């Protein structure tokens with residue numbers, strides 16, 4: 001089995017294609033079990049997706065009062081810091097859509113990296129009432145060093161087989177991040193990668209087409225089947241041999 005590739009002609013088209021997918025999966029989940037649980041990605045790529053979902057074109061296509069929003073990873077910074085994934089999503093998505101506070105499950109970075117990771121694992125397990133944490137949708141990005149969420153090359157979290165949230169220390173940047181493990185991500189019903197721009201093309205090729213090397217290309221830890229969709233633009237897909 002392999003992933004489903006959606007290759008768009010432009011950045012605008014890739015964003016529209018993922019926004020349509022997000023709305024479709026949201027409505028499917030709400031019809032099936034009353035709510036839609038989503039884990040958001042952070043970093044630079046998803047901001048435009050969140051803005052699009054909050055735009056007049058999309059905002060009324062989903063009952064946002066039934067959407068529960070989590071984070072696949074977070075920077076170890078206060079929630080009002082410019083690098084905070086929470087702050088980015090608040091500005092681009094939560095505030096424009098007036099998402100109820102009780103639907104937003106942010107990482108409490110004031111507890112420090114270890115405390116925040118443990119607390120967030122408990123928050124997620126409580127949400128799923130002690131059953132396996134199975135999100136309806138996990139959104140992911142891809143770093144040009146082939147990391148996804150905060151599963152960075154050569155970090156101990158890559159060996160963690162538990163379904164949990166863990167702290168990750170990045171020696172080169174001397175910062176902590178907080179991330180879901182690959183197992184927690186892989187339990188999701190649907191996973192969607194959003195990757196655009198030429199700068200990601202080599203990483204896309206490594207992750208999807210190179211021999212397995214998890215230490216170098218951690219995004220290879222994410223499962224490859226029909227329910228894992230990659231939304232790419234032509235530039236990000238340009239180094240793929242098989243399309």
Ligand SMILES: O=C1O[C@H](COP(=O)(O)O)[C@@H](O)[C@H](O)[C@H]1O
Nearest residue numbers: 041042043044045140141143149
């Ligand atoms: O999944 C994710 O990927 C990114 C890399 O994305 P980028 O657009 O900033 O290159 C990562 O750093 C982010 O936190 C994460 O959720």
